[in-house]
Amino acid sequence: MxxxxxxxxxxxxxxxxxxxxxxxxxxxxxxxxxxxxxxxxxxxxxxxxxxxxxxxxxxxxxxxxxxxxxxxxxxxxxxxxxxxxxxxxxxxxxxxxxxxxxxxxxxxxxxxxxxxxxxxxxxxxxxxxxxxxxxxxxxxxxxxxxxxxxxxxxxxxxxxxxxxxxxxxxxxKKLRGALKEINRKHFYNISEQAQRARHALEDAQKNLQTSPFNPVFINKEKECVAAYNKLLDCEMSFYQQKARIAWSIKGDRCTILFHSIIKSNRHHNKVLVLYNGMGQRITNGDEIANELISLYKNLMGTATDTLNPDKNIIQSGPCMNNSQARILSALVSKDEVRNTIFSMSDNKALGPDGYGVSFFKSA
The missing domain is CATH 3.60.10.10 (Endonuclease/exonuclease/phosphatase)
Structure with missing residues:
Protein backbone atom coordinates (compact mmCIF):
# COMPACT_ATOMS: atom_id res chain seq x y z
CA MET A 1 0.00 0.00 0.00
CA LYS A 173 25.15 21.88 -1.99
CA LYS A 174 22.34 24.43 -1.74
CA LEU A 175 24.83 26.83 -0.14
CA ARG A 176 27.48 26.27 -2.80
CA GLY A 177 26.58 29.28 -4.94
CA ALA A 178 26.41 31.66 -1.99
CA LEU A 179 29.67 30.35 -0.54
CA LYS A 180 31.47 30.75 -3.86
CA GLU A 181 30.25 34.35 -4.08
CA ILE A 182 31.46 35.07 -0.52
CA ASN A 183 34.81 33.48 -1.32
CA ARG A 184 35.17 35.53 -4.53
CA LYS A 185 34.20 38.78 -2.79
CA HIS A 186 36.22 38.49 0.44
CA PHE A 187 38.88 35.78 0.11
CA TYR A 188 39.97 35.81 -3.54
CA ASN A 189 43.80 35.64 -3.82
CA ILE A 190 44.10 35.68 -0.03
CA SER A 191 47.93 35.76 0.03
CA GLU A 192 48.02 38.95 -2.06
CA GLN A 193 45.42 40.55 0.23
CA ALA A 194 47.59 39.67 3.24
CA GLN A 195 50.61 41.28 1.54
CA ARG A 196 48.66 44.49 0.84
CA ALA A 197 47.45 44.55 4.46
CA ARG A 198 51.05 44.19 5.68
CA HIS A 199 52.20 47.11 3.49
CA ALA A 200 49.30 49.22 4.74
CA LEU A 201 50.28 48.42 8.34
CA GLU A 202 53.91 49.40 7.64
CA ASP A 203 52.80 52.73 6.16
CA ALA A 204 50.54 53.40 9.16
CA GLN A 205 53.37 52.63 11.60
CA LYS A 206 55.78 54.90 9.67
CA ASN A 207 53.28 57.75 9.92
CA LEU A 208 52.88 57.05 13.63
CA GLN A 209 56.65 57.38 14.10
CA THR A 210 56.53 60.91 12.75
CA SER A 211 53.67 61.87 15.08
CA PRO A 212 53.35 59.35 17.99
CA PHE A 213 50.39 61.10 19.68
CA ASN A 214 48.32 61.81 16.59
CA PRO A 215 44.89 60.19 17.27
CA VAL A 216 44.22 59.67 13.55
CA PHE A 217 47.48 57.73 13.10
CA ILE A 218 46.85 55.72 16.30
CA ASN A 219 43.38 54.63 15.14
CA LYS A 220 44.69 53.88 11.65
CA GLU A 221 47.37 51.56 13.07
CA LYS A 222 44.79 49.72 15.19
CA GLU A 223 42.57 49.19 12.14
CA CYS A 224 45.51 47.95 10.04
CA VAL A 225 46.66 45.53 12.77
CA ALA A 226 43.14 44.06 13.08
CA ALA A 227 42.77 43.71 9.29
CA TYR A 228 46.23 42.15 8.90
CA ASN A 229 45.63 39.61 11.70
CA LYS A 230 42.29 38.61 10.22
CA LEU A 231 43.79 38.06 6.76
CA LEU A 232 46.70 36.09 8.24
CA ASP A 233 44.21 33.75 9.95
CA CYS A 234 42.34 33.31 6.66
CA GLU A 235 45.57 32.62 4.80
CA MET A 236 46.61 30.02 7.41
CA SER A 237 43.21 28.33 7.13
CA PHE A 238 43.56 28.27 3.33
CA TYR A 239 46.94 26.52 3.45
CA GLN A 240 45.73 24.07 6.10
CA GLN A 241 42.89 23.06 3.78
CA LYS A 242 45.35 22.75 0.90
CA ALA A 243 47.47 20.43 3.06
CA ARG A 244 44.43 18.23 3.79
CA ILE A 245 43.58 18.00 0.08
CA ALA A 246 47.15 17.01 -0.78
CA TRP A 247 47.09 14.32 1.92
CA SER A 248 43.78 12.98 0.64
CA ILE A 249 45.17 12.67 -2.89
CA LYS A 250 48.52 11.14 -1.97
CA GLY A 251 47.54 9.28 1.18
CA ASP A 252 45.57 6.46 -0.47
CA ARG A 253 45.36 4.55 -3.73
CA CYS A 254 42.18 6.36 -4.85
CA THR A 255 40.75 3.12 -6.21
CA ILE A 256 37.04 2.42 -6.70
CA LEU A 257 37.24 -0.34 -4.09
CA PHE A 258 38.87 1.99 -1.55
CA HIS A 259 36.16 4.64 -1.88
CA SER A 260 33.42 2.00 -1.91
CA ILE A 261 34.67 0.67 1.45
CA ILE A 262 34.93 4.20 2.87
CA LYS A 263 31.34 4.99 1.87
CA SER A 264 30.09 1.69 3.25
CA ASN A 265 31.86 2.26 6.60
CA ARG A 266 30.57 5.83 6.78
CA HIS A 267 27.06 4.56 6.06
CA HIS A 268 27.17 1.95 8.84
CA ASN A 269 28.75 4.30 11.41
CA LYS A 270 25.99 6.91 11.24
CA VAL A 271 23.60 7.13 14.19
CA LEU A 272 20.23 7.97 12.66
CA VAL A 273 17.85 6.62 15.33
CA LEU A 274 18.28 6.36 19.08
CA TYR A 275 16.05 5.32 21.96
CA ASN A 276 16.43 7.42 25.10
CA GLY A 277 16.19 6.25 28.71
CA MET A 278 12.39 6.50 28.62
CA GLY A 279 12.16 4.31 25.50
CA GLN A 280 11.26 7.22 23.20
CA ARG A 281 12.46 7.03 19.59
CA ILE A 282 14.70 9.96 18.58
CA THR A 283 15.53 10.81 14.96
CA ASN A 284 16.49 14.51 15.20
CA GLY A 285 20.26 15.00 14.94
CA ASP A 286 20.50 17.59 17.73
CA GLU A 287 18.36 15.48 20.07
CA ILE A 288 20.55 12.41 19.38
CA ALA A 289 23.68 14.45 20.16
CA ASN A 290 22.17 15.77 23.41
CA GLU A 291 21.11 12.25 24.44
CA LEU A 292 24.65 10.92 23.90
CA ILE A 293 26.15 13.83 25.85
CA SER A 294 23.67 13.21 28.68
CA LEU A 295 24.51 9.49 28.72
CA TYR A 296 28.24 10.04 29.09
CA LYS A 297 27.78 12.80 31.64
CA ASN A 298 25.79 10.36 33.77
CA LEU A 299 28.43 7.67 33.28
CA MET A 300 31.27 10.01 34.26
CA GLY A 301 29.38 11.38 37.25
CA THR A 302 29.69 14.83 38.76
CA ALA A 303 32.63 16.57 40.40
CA THR A 304 32.98 15.99 44.14
CA ASP A 305 35.39 17.30 46.77
CA THR A 306 38.25 14.93 47.51
CA LEU A 307 40.78 14.74 50.31
CA ASN A 308 44.34 15.87 49.71
CA PRO A 309 46.76 12.95 49.24
CA ASP A 310 48.64 11.85 52.38
CA LYS A 311 52.38 11.99 51.63
CA ASN A 312 53.17 9.59 54.48
CA ILE A 313 50.98 6.90 52.93
CA ILE A 314 52.52 7.48 49.47
CA GLN A 315 56.08 7.31 50.82
CA SER A 316 55.40 4.05 52.63
CA GLY A 317 54.79 2.34 49.25
CA PRO A 318 57.11 1.76 46.26
CA CYS A 319 58.79 5.01 45.21
CA MET A 320 61.25 6.02 42.52
CA ASN A 321 64.84 6.75 43.41
CA ASN A 322 66.45 10.09 42.54
CA SER A 323 67.94 8.78 39.29
CA GLN A 324 64.58 7.50 38.06
CA ALA A 325 62.88 10.76 39.02
CA ARG A 326 65.45 12.78 37.04
CA ILE A 327 64.91 10.61 33.95
CA LEU A 328 61.14 10.97 34.23
CA SER A 329 61.25 14.75 34.59
CA ALA A 330 63.95 15.35 31.98
CA LEU A 331 63.12 17.48 28.93
CA VAL A 332 62.15 15.68 25.76
CA SER A 333 65.08 15.75 23.33
CA LYS A 334 64.88 16.52 19.61
CA ASP A 335 66.08 12.99 18.80
CA GLU A 336 63.22 11.49 20.82
CA VAL A 337 60.70 13.64 18.95
CA ARG A 338 62.27 12.76 15.60
CA ASN A 339 62.38 9.02 16.36
CA THR A 340 58.75 9.07 17.48
CA ILE A 341 57.58 10.91 14.36
CA PHE A 342 59.46 8.62 11.98
CA SER A 343 58.14 5.49 13.76
CA MET A 344 54.57 6.48 12.86
CA SER A 345 52.79 5.41 9.67
CA ASP A 346 52.22 8.04 6.97
CA ASN A 347 48.49 7.34 6.78
CA LYS A 348 47.74 8.21 10.40
CA ALA A 349 44.84 10.62 11.02
CA LEU A 350 45.48 14.34 10.86
CA GLY A 351 46.35 16.13 14.09
CA PRO A 352 44.29 19.02 15.56
CA ASP A 353 46.37 21.45 13.45
CA GLY A 354 45.26 19.70 10.25
CA TYR A 355 48.68 18.33 9.28
CA GLY A 356 49.46 14.64 8.83
CA VAL A 357 52.55 12.62 9.78
CA SER A 358 53.90 12.67 6.21
CA PHE A 359 53.92 16.50 6.32
CA PHE A 360 56.20 16.56 9.38
CA LYS A 361 58.46 13.86 7.95
CA SER A 362 58.90 15.89 4.76
CA ALA A 363 59.50 19.09 6.71
Missing part, protein backbone atom coordinates in the same frame (compact mmCIF):
# COMPACT_ATOMS: atom_id res chain seq x y z
CA UNK A 2 1.21 3.52 -0.77
CA UNK A 3 -0.08 7.06 -1.08
CA UNK A 4 -0.34 7.95 -4.81
CA UNK A 5 -0.09 11.62 -3.82
CA UNK A 6 3.46 10.97 -2.58
CA UNK A 7 4.84 8.00 -4.56
CA UNK A 8 4.61 6.75 -8.11
CA UNK A 9 4.98 2.93 -8.16
CA UNK A 10 5.49 0.91 -11.34
CA UNK A 11 5.78 -2.91 -11.15
CA UNK A 12 8.55 -4.16 -13.46
CA UNK A 13 8.71 -7.85 -12.44
CA UNK A 14 6.36 -10.10 -10.51
CA UNK A 15 6.96 -13.73 -9.52
CA UNK A 16 6.19 -16.17 -6.71
CA UNK A 17 9.32 -15.09 -4.79
CA UNK A 18 9.58 -11.36 -5.34
CA UNK A 19 7.86 -8.19 -6.51
CA UNK A 20 10.15 -5.59 -8.06
CA UNK A 21 8.99 -2.00 -8.57
CA UNK A 22 10.33 1.33 -9.75
CA UNK A 23 9.64 3.80 -6.93
CA UNK A 24 9.65 7.56 -7.54
CA UNK A 25 8.54 10.29 -5.19
CA UNK A 26 6.53 13.09 -6.76
CA UNK A 27 8.87 15.68 -5.26
CA UNK A 28 11.81 14.07 -7.11
CA UNK A 29 13.82 13.20 -3.99
CA UNK A 30 13.51 9.41 -4.40
CA UNK A 31 14.12 7.45 -7.60
CA UNK A 32 15.04 3.81 -7.01
CA UNK A 33 14.16 0.15 -7.55
CA UNK A 34 12.77 -1.91 -4.67
CA UNK A 35 12.48 -5.70 -4.65
CA UNK A 36 10.26 -7.22 -1.96
CA UNK A 37 11.51 -10.76 -1.32
CA UNK A 38 9.85 -13.91 0.01
CA UNK A 39 12.15 -16.83 -0.83
CA UNK A 40 11.10 -20.46 -0.97
CA UNK A 41 12.09 -22.77 1.88
CA UNK A 42 13.99 -25.25 -0.32
CA UNK A 43 17.43 -24.36 -1.68
CA UNK A 44 16.73 -25.75 -5.15
CA UNK A 45 13.56 -23.69 -5.49
CA UNK A 46 15.42 -20.51 -4.52
CA UNK A 47 17.73 -20.84 -7.56
CA UNK A 48 14.94 -19.31 -9.66
CA UNK A 49 14.96 -16.29 -7.34
CA UNK A 50 18.70 -15.68 -7.85
CA UNK A 51 18.29 -16.00 -11.63
CA UNK A 52 15.41 -13.51 -11.71
CA UNK A 53 17.27 -11.00 -9.50
CA UNK A 54 20.33 -11.36 -11.75
CA UNK A 55 18.27 -10.22 -14.75
CA UNK A 56 16.94 -7.25 -12.78
CA UNK A 57 20.49 -6.28 -11.78
CA UNK A 58 21.54 -6.28 -15.42
CA UNK A 59 18.57 -4.15 -16.49
CA UNK A 60 18.63 -1.38 -13.85
CA UNK A 61 22.24 -0.26 -14.40
CA UNK A 62 23.33 2.30 -11.78
CA UNK A 63 19.87 2.88 -10.33
CA UNK A 64 19.72 2.59 -6.51
CA UNK A 65 18.37 -0.87 -5.60
CA UNK A 66 16.92 -2.10 -2.32
CA UNK A 67 16.17 -5.79 -1.75
CA UNK A 68 14.25 -6.34 1.46
CA UNK A 69 12.23 -9.19 2.94
CA UNK A 70 12.40 -12.83 3.97
CA UNK A 71 15.15 -14.53 1.95
CA UNK A 72 14.65 -17.80 3.88
CA UNK A 73 18.42 -18.37 3.92
CA UNK A 74 21.36 -17.26 6.05
CA UNK A 75 24.94 -16.40 5.13
CA UNK A 76 26.55 -18.64 7.74
CA UNK A 77 26.19 -20.34 11.12
CA UNK A 78 26.93 -17.03 12.89
CA UNK A 79 23.42 -15.94 11.84
CA UNK A 80 21.76 -18.94 13.43
CA UNK A 81 21.01 -19.95 17.03
CA UNK A 82 20.14 -23.56 17.76
CA UNK A 83 19.48 -26.49 15.46
CA UNK A 84 21.99 -28.34 13.30
CA UNK A 85 25.01 -26.67 11.70
CA UNK A 86 24.78 -25.57 8.09
CA UNK A 87 27.18 -26.76 5.39
CA UNK A 88 28.81 -24.50 2.81
CA UNK A 89 26.43 -25.87 0.17
CA UNK A 90 23.46 -24.50 2.14
CA UNK A 91 24.72 -20.92 1.94
CA UNK A 92 26.86 -20.83 -1.21
CA UNK A 93 24.16 -19.61 -3.64
CA UNK A 94 23.18 -16.71 -1.42
CA UNK A 95 26.76 -15.65 -0.66
CA UNK A 96 27.67 -15.87 -4.35
CA UNK A 97 24.67 -13.68 -5.18
CA UNK A 98 25.67 -11.01 -2.63
CA UNK A 99 29.36 -11.01 -3.59
CA UNK A 100 28.80 -11.33 -7.34
CA UNK A 101 26.60 -8.23 -7.54
CA UNK A 102 28.48 -6.18 -4.91
CA UNK A 103 25.53 -5.87 -2.53
CA UNK A 104 25.83 -4.50 0.99
CA UNK A 105 23.68 -4.88 4.07
CA UNK A 106 21.77 -1.71 4.81
CA UNK A 107 22.66 -0.20 8.19
CA UNK A 108 20.66 -2.21 10.73
CA UNK A 109 19.21 -1.56 14.16
CA UNK A 110 16.64 -3.48 16.16
CA UNK A 111 16.15 -7.24 16.26
CA UNK A 112 19.25 -8.77 14.66
CA UNK A 113 18.13 -12.41 14.68
CA UNK A 114 14.41 -12.26 14.19
CA UNK A 115 12.99 -15.29 12.43
CA UNK A 116 11.73 -18.41 14.25
CA UNK A 117 12.05 -21.43 11.99
CA UNK A 118 10.40 -24.13 14.04
CA UNK A 119 9.70 -25.33 17.54
CA UNK A 120 10.94 -28.68 18.75
CA UNK A 121 9.45 -29.54 22.13
CA UNK A 122 10.21 -26.40 24.17
CA UNK A 123 13.26 -25.25 22.14
CA UNK A 124 13.39 -22.72 19.35
CA UNK A 125 15.66 -22.27 16.36
CA UNK A 126 16.35 -18.63 15.52
CA UNK A 127 17.86 -17.39 12.25
CA UNK A 128 18.44 -14.13 10.49
CA UNK A 129 16.08 -14.68 7.58
CA UNK A 130 14.84 -11.11 7.16
CA UNK A 131 17.34 -8.57 5.83
CA UNK A 132 17.78 -5.51 3.61
CA UNK A 133 20.44 -5.45 0.89
CA UNK A 134 21.45 -2.46 -1.25
CA UNK A 135 23.82 -1.82 -4.15
CA UNK A 136 26.62 0.76 -4.24
CA UNK A 137 24.40 3.32 -5.99
CA UNK A 138 21.98 3.23 -3.06
CA UNK A 139 24.75 3.99 -0.57
CA UNK A 140 26.13 6.77 -2.80
CA UNK A 141 22.76 8.54 -3.06
CA UNK A 142 20.97 7.52 0.17
CA UNK A 143 23.91 7.19 2.57
CA UNK A 144 21.74 8.47 5.45
CA UNK A 145 19.39 5.50 5.36
CA UNK A 146 18.84 2.47 7.57
CA UNK A 147 16.48 -0.40 8.30
CA UNK A 148 14.98 -0.93 11.73
CA UNK A 149 13.57 -4.37 12.49
CA UNK A 150 10.79 -3.85 15.01
CA UNK A 151 9.44 -6.35 17.54
CA UNK A 152 7.59 -9.23 15.82
CA UNK A 153 4.57 -9.25 18.19
CA UNK A 154 2.34 -12.16 17.03
CA UNK A 155 4.37 -12.93 13.86
CA UNK A 156 7.43 -15.12 13.32
CA UNK A 157 9.05 -12.21 11.48
CA UNK A 158 9.91 -8.64 12.37
CA UNK A 159 8.44 -5.78 10.33
CA UNK A 160 11.21 -3.77 8.62
CA UNK A 161 11.06 0.03 8.73
CA UNK A 162 13.36 1.53 6.06
CA UNK A 163 14.10 5.21 6.70
CA UNK A 164 15.79 7.67 4.33
CA UNK A 165 16.99 10.87 5.96
CA UNK A 166 17.95 14.06 4.21
CA UNK A 167 21.66 13.98 3.49
CA UNK A 168 23.65 16.74 5.19
CA UNK A 169 25.77 17.13 2.05
CA UNK A 170 22.68 17.95 -0.01
CA UNK A 171 22.04 20.89 2.31
CA UNK A 172 25.59 22.10 1.78
Missing amino acids: WDPNILDIQIVKLSAQHITCIVKSLDGRIDCVISSIYGYNLMENRKDLWSELKLIHQSIGNTPWLLCGDFNVVIGNEEKLGGSLLSEANTKDFKDFIDGYHLNHLKLIGCFIHGIIRRIMFSRVWSRLDRALVNDSWINIFSSSQVEFLLPHFSNHSPALVSIYEEFYSKL
